[in-house]
Amino acid sequence: xxxxxxxxxxxxxxxxxxxxxxxxxxxxxxxxxxxxxxxxxxxxxxxxxxxxxxxxxxxxxxxxxxxxxxxxxxxxxxxxxxxxxxxxxxxxxxxxxxxxxxxxxxxxxxxxxxxxxxxxxxxxxxxxxxxxxxxxxxxxxxxxxxxxxxxxxxxxxxxxxxxxxxxxxxxxxxxxxxxxxxxxxxxxxxxxxxxxxxxxxxxxxxxxxxxxxxxxxxxxxxxxxxxxxxxxxxxxxxxxxxxxxxxxxxxxxxxxxxxxxxxxxxxxxxxxxxxxxxxxxxxxxxxxxxxxxxxxxxxxxx
Amino acid sequence: xxxxxxxxxxxxxxxxxxxxxxxxxxxxxxxxxxxxxxxxxxxxxxxxxxxxxxxxxxxxxxxxxxxxxxxxxxxxxxxxxxxxxxxxxxxxxxxxxxxxxxxxxxxxxxxxxxxxxxxxxxxxxxxxxxxxxxxxxxxxxxxxxxxxxxxxxxxxxxxxxxxxxxxxxxxxxxxxxxxxxxxxxxxxxxxxxxxxxxxxxxxxxxxxxxxxxxxxxxxxxxxxxxxxxxxxxxxxxxxxxxxxx
Numbered sequence: 001x002x003x004x005x006x007x008x009x010x011x012x013x014x015x016x017x018x019x020x021x022x023x024x025x026x027x028x029x030x031x032x033x034x035x036x037x038x039x040x041x042x043x044x045x046x047x048x049x050x051x052x053x054x055x056x057x058x059x060x061x062x063x064x065x066x067x068x069x070x071x072x073x074x075x076x077x078x079x080x081x082x083x084x085x086x087x088x089x090x091x092x093x094x095x096x097x098x099x100x101x102x103x104x105x106x107x108x109x110x111x112x113x114x115x116x117x118x119x120x121x122x123x124x125x126x127x128x129x130x131x132x133x134x135x136x137x138x139x140x141x142x143x144x145x146x147x148x149x150x151x152x153x154x155x156x157x158x159x160x161x162x163x164x165x166x167x168x169x170x171x172x173x174x175x176x177x178x179x180x181x182x183x184x185x186x187x188x189x190x191x192x193x194x195x196x197x198x199x200x201x202x203x204x205x206x207x208x209x210x211x212x213x214x215x216x217x218x219x220x221x222x223x224x225x226x227x228x229x230x231x232x233x234x235x236x237x238x239x240x241x242x243x244x245x246x247x248x249x250x251x252x253x254x255x256x257x258x259x260x261x262x263x264x265x266x267x268x269x270x271x272x273x274x275x276x277x278x279x280x281x282x283x284x285x286x287x288x289x290x291x292x293x294x295x296x297x298x299x300x301x302x
Numbered sequence: 303x304x305x306x307x308x309x310x311x312x313x314x315x316x317x318x319x320x321x322x323x324x325x326x327x328x329x330x331x332x333x334x335x336x337x338x339x340x341x342x343x344x345x346x347x348x349x350x351x352x353x354x355x356x357x358x359x360x361x362x363x364x365x366x367x368x369x370x371x372x373x374x375x376x377x378x379x380x381x382x383x384x385x386x387x388x389x390x391x392x393x394x395x396x397x398x399x400x401x402x403x404x405x406x407x408x409x410x411x412x413x414x415x416x417x418x419x420x421x422x423x424x425x426x427x428x429x430x431x432x433x434x435x436x437x438x439x440x441x442x443x444x445x446x447x448x449x450x451x452x453x454x455x456x457x458x459x460x461x462x463x464x465x466x467x468x469x470x471x472x473x474x475x476x477x478x479x480x481x482x483x484x485x486x487x488x489x490x491x492x493x494x495x496x497x498x499x500x501x502x503x504x505x506x507x508x509x510x511x512x513x514x515x516x517x518x519x520x521x522x523x524x525x526x527x528x529x530x531x532x533x534x535x536x537x538x539x540x541x542x543x544x545x546x547x
Contacts, residue, residue, distance in 0.1 A: 195391045
């Protein structure tokens with residue numbers, strides 16, 4: 001690192017490379033043609049095998065002895081068009097339920113994750129409570145929780161306790177998913193390298209400031225894909241609120257199915273859920289792929 | 303009076319003693335270089351000074367007040383000490399400007415305009431004026447480390463700790479970071495550097511300390527340490543690292 005060594009080094013670095021223009025070689029042209037040929041071949045193989053599988057499945061199902069009966073009870077166009085408006089109206093309630101629940105879930109999950117990260121002995125009871133909460137509510141099946149909250153809280157006959165089934169259903173979903181989301185946030189916080197904390201603390205930022213300005217902004221960015229995954233799951237589980245009676249999509253489908261002895265309304269409800277979760281799933285994949293690209297050292301903002 | 307006074311500091315990790323009774327005094331405007339093999343305790347000593355590690359025995363005084371007392375608020379101490387790390391440790395989600403102004407604004411309550419003005423001046427002084435709006439990963443290692451130095455001195459600390467700040471750098475980028483440190487010495491900044499750059503230590507240090515196995519074996523002027531080391535371990539270390547003597 002002596003000063004005398006510098007000029008020579010600078011010279012080698014700045015010496016302009018000889019300028020050349022690129023003419024594609026024969027060899028490269030042949031190579032690209034071969035690659036194109038291979039791509040065409042794999043596309044046709046994929047198309048053929050997909051068609052084969054699809055045809056086999058369709059033939060096997062429609063040739064089965066029970067098919068005419070199944071077609072009548074699950075794929076009836078009249079039952080579908082009759083039920084769809086009610087099921088769709090019910091589905092709007094599902095959307096409302098999971099949107100409201102998601103907001104509370106994110107808040108609860110973040111608070112629980114932050115409480116678990118507190119180190120001071122003063123917060124021991126809070127920390128223990130947070131651990132207990134995640135342990136218990138991750139262990140209880142969501143449908144059981146819906147029953148317990150939905151019928152348990154009103155049975156207490158407490159003054160001011162919610163009695164509306166939709167509110168109770170949202171509470172049950174928030175309690176259940178809050179525990180999962182808390183763990184997602186915690187894993188995100190733990191994934192931030194200790195050197196980031198050391199840098200923040202050495203600048204005299206307090207524990208709270210370090211979390212708020214340095215750790216959390218990075219952690220949240222990392223956990224967006226898993227959070228969206230849980231959100232997709234929540235959209236489906238909003239149907240569990242049907243157990244408490246409100247007229248959401250599944251309940252509407254049940255009513256129609258019960259009055260006509262035809263199950264097509266369930267199919268209508270299923271299609272509505274798919275129409276919403278598939279785009280979310282694709283968005284999750286996209287974001288996860290983007291995060292992975294960045295972690296592999298690509299450019300852009302980390 | 304000395305700015306920093308380290309008395310009989312011990313530090314243990316998992317039953318091993320990393321620091322064994324270190325004594326060191328640093329006068330205002332003095333530049334102290336810590337040299338020694340990896341694992342000799344240089345980094346640990348720096349981490350004890352800014353309280354990222356708690357000492358297991360002994361005391362450290364900053365400006366005459368003990369900072370190793372359990373009642374001392376570490377944040378109050380760290381406000382007066384700047385630290386630069388080997389791996390830069392810039393905040394990747396913030397621009398260069400936000401990296402530099404975070405502590406002045408949030409810890410020292412400097413108004414944003416004033417903090418950004420000072421950051422702009424420092425960036426200009428160290429040849430990074432056009433980089434204020436960039437994110438750290440768009441910068442070369444040398445540029446990132448220069449930003450890390452600016453971040454550490456933006457709050458006008460009494461003491462700057464530099465922990466092997468050129469070890470992660472490409473050799474062609476080392477000189478630009480060393481240039482910044484040289485300039486800081488010219489402004490009278492008190493510094494403690496842990497370093498493997500012997501030429502640089504010789505050039506910039508007022509005092510060179512040789513650590514070996516957690517013991518401060520020898521200290522003296524660069525002239526004395528590099529040309530006439532007294533301790534055989536110092537001689538051995540220098541001959542290994544410099545290939546001469």
